[in-house]
Amino acid sequence: MAFAAVYPVLLSLLIISFTTLSLSAPEDVLLQFKRSLGNVDALDSWASGSRPCDGWIGIICFDGIITGLHLSAMGLSGQIDIDALQNLPGLRTLSFTNNFFEGPMPEFYRLGTIKSLLLSRNQFSGEIPSDFFQRMASLKKIWLANNNFSGNIPESLMQLSNLMELHLEGNEFSGRxxxxxxxxxxxxxxSDNKLEGEIPESLSKFNSKSFEGNPGLCGKPLDKVCPGKETPSTETISVKPPPPPPPLNEQKSGEGLSVILWTVAGLVAAVILLTAIVSSRRRRDDDFSILGKENVREVVPVPIPGVKPMRTGSSKKGSVSKRKAQSSKHGLGNLVMLSDEKGEFGLADLMRASAEVLGNGGLGSAYKAVMSNGLSVVVKRMREMNALEKDEFDAEIRRYANLRHPNILTPLAYHFRREEKLLVSEYIPKGSLLYILHGDRGISHGELNWPTRLKIVQGVASGLAFLHSEFASYDLPHGNLKSSNILLSSDHEPLLNDYGLHPLINPSQAAQTLFAYKAPEISQQGSISPKCDVYCLGLIILEVLTGKFPSQYINSGKSGTDVVMLVHTAISEEREAEVIDPEIAGSIESKSEMLRLLHIGAACTEKNPDYRLDLREAITKLEELQV
Known part of the structure; x- marks a missing residue:
């Protein structure tokens, strides 16, 4: 009898256990989540018997793990089932923008690993508790714009240590x-809330448009002076003339040297900038003008931020010691060597070397310099790279330097300065794929027969897969894949460069400097993911096969060829063979393999990332191709 009494309880526990286990499958979790929503016509692809990472709309995956739900502008309503989402441990981004959700803020704080939470243009309302974001330390982006949220801005929101983007415009937030x-x-x-009081000094760096539409706000950057801080009238101001400057012989030599150094550095920077502007106007109107060869044969000093350049050829020990002392005195430090495989050199060696200008790109200027030990290096003077403090920057760059892969170029050294950084890597004489394909068709282009092109594409894909494995947690493991950042060794082995920079770059400048932001889903949905790199890989494939300069590399879009549209149109009209580069089209025995590669490139450049090839699948297909 006792057993009979317990039996129903055990049975219930078993049923609950099996139900819980069955919901651990991602497709079951998402189907449970779907049942909590209303108006789900847009989610017809979410069906049992299929896998979410194989074509379910709005599902972002990496290596078979669901990392994002991007369900923007799908007419969805109902409730957001947080219980279901908790069963997706890899989830990092949530986008429900431009739907019809309403009611109080869902309990997203239970999803502590979320990095991006995008809820703009819905009908959420009510107050958000002050401690709501306390357990969401991973958050980088929060977009709550154009809802009906009210009450005070949660204190916990402004205490998030990783927060980079905060958009609360178009609500009814009030208070300070x-x-x-x-x-x-x-x-x-x-903007466009009911906020009042003085704008905190830490936020005064932002544009006044960030605060417009709040009549009660005052202080910088607005033109409205806060009560009690009005500027006294000129009648009551007693201006005391500044004291005369001390005689020159009483000024500290260090202060005088500092002024001289910064003045000279400013002049040098102005000359370099002028050179870059002139040279860029002589070439194509684009931000990706580095072709991998010395297009500008001007010899200039290597521009060390904040340091007066030394005279070329100076090699006296006394000069080196003096320069090192000056660098230390002004807090400039030295070059941080990341690898001694190519020998060691320091900041003084760079200052003694003459540099040849290679070009100017979205991330900064590039120079070739020859060290005293005979090693040729590329020095990149990087702008807009202030997202990390020195210790974090050092840790990140050392991760890159420790990478070991035949298709990855690792940095040799760096120099840190708050405003600018120098990144030093080995100079690769043959230059970039962009140069070989488009820089000098009379000489270089003949090198690229079909076997060589296939080798390059497969090497690029191999290097990209390695980066996606090493930086699996990054939104953009590469982030800047384009033919100008693919260097070729003497035997045409590709070397990927300028990778993994997304965490280092100021978020406000990422869209202007990183090529992965050209992926169509970013302009349409505002979301980034590793599949942006897959789009860039597809563009490389199409560029290599057609031999045409992609218009996607040009900001103005006024030159080059839209190779994505060209190829997709040709495939739809069953005339793919017409777009193959004539330089290789004569290889009849390899035509079928070329067409297979063309279709892989087209699948990687699908406009909808949900229909785009997964990187692992693309690698498998590429490895099957034969010469």
């Missing part, structure tokens, strides 16, 4: 703006 505790915030919009 909390003081932000960290300085990583790059993008801010609090």
């Amino acid at each position: 703006i909390p003081v932000i505790k960290h300085e990583k915030l790059i993008s801010l919009d609090l």
